Amino acid sequence: MTNTKNIYKPIKAKLTEVIDESPLIKTFVLVPEEEFSFGTGQFIELSVDGIGEAPFTPSSSPHVTDKLEVTVMKTGYVTEIMHSLKPGVYMGVRGPFGRGYPVEVFYGKEVLILGGGCGLAPIRSLLYALEHVKDNLEKVILCYGSKTPSDCIYKPLFSRLNSIEKFEAYRTVDRVEEGWDGSVGVVTTLLNKIKINLMNSIAVVCGPPIMMKFGTIRLLEMGYKDDQIYLSMEKNMSCGLGKCGHCMMGEFFVCKDGPVFTYNELRNTPDIWK
């Protein structure tokens, strides 16, 4: 599903708010000039006129169509320019592209979500989508890790999730800061805390490649089958159309065949964690 009539031409979106999430991460609140919808887990190409574009997965609810939230980590030239933008300017949006999370497949199940760092951005969109259909779900558990307490994005999200029926949220940090009295350690340590029915569960993993690798290994050790684990791969995407080849991963184009895959689809693909 794409909203843009010409898939090469972005639609204009007004930047209405910039939220500082952490020292390197901001969330941009955009109001597209045309109605824009996406499936949770799909991505867009966000552009700054005359500078360039980059792929991001929206972090807002897929059920809100009059505005779009995109969380951007400053990692290079385009994102550095994006971070300097102030409300009132216009950005470009192409898409949405790719295959998102099949939320209907999660119905009747206990959903375990393992997230790290900026990987919480697509996960937040998924959480909104799951909240919308929570009557169809058994349980949703979020386990999230960040490098330090300051690096955690969407800080109010955790107490909000813990106040929603059927939802649980746990946080951990790699390194403590003054005042932190929560869990310490990598995100996989949180899996020791949770109670989940493996036979009736789906796991979702999203975050840095190292975290996704160790997270997947731990889930398999716990007893999850390959087709129970969903991974958001988001690697090296560029054109978003399956044309440039940058995102090729074995036989797959991440931008067209993903970015959401089951581990079953990828287990024989080399170098998926690079």
Add this chain to the structure above:
Amino acid sequence: MKLTIDDLKKIRFFEGYSDKQLETILMMSSIKEFKVKDILFEQYDELSEVYVLLEGSLSLGISLAKEKRIHLGSIEEGQLFSWSAVFTPYISTAWVMAMAPAKVIAIDAKRLNNEIEKDCDFGFKTMSKIAQTISHRLSDTRFQLMNQMIL
């Protein structure tokens, strides 16, 4: 607080033991309570008890010096720690501190080792559980190391 077999059955670490084996564990165990910031043991301390966290929150780490503690991870309810008490030279590889008021089951390591040698089934189950605890901790430590290397 007096523990019962039914209490132990609710704790993940004790899953799989028979009632008779749980009774044996109860006879070599006691409950210990710790306040916030209490040090249960220091790195390099000689250990005589194996612990399972019942309630609360503990932090585990290593020290560069007594004043410079590096937190490596948390110990969650139901988890085993102080496993070094089972293996020579019975010296702790890390310190453990209470981050919230904590209650632990303290199991006499010498009596545990005697039972491991006497009852093969109990010994296999116990060593398997300890091995899994250490395996997870090693895997998490490698994850942390790779995280640091990437940074």
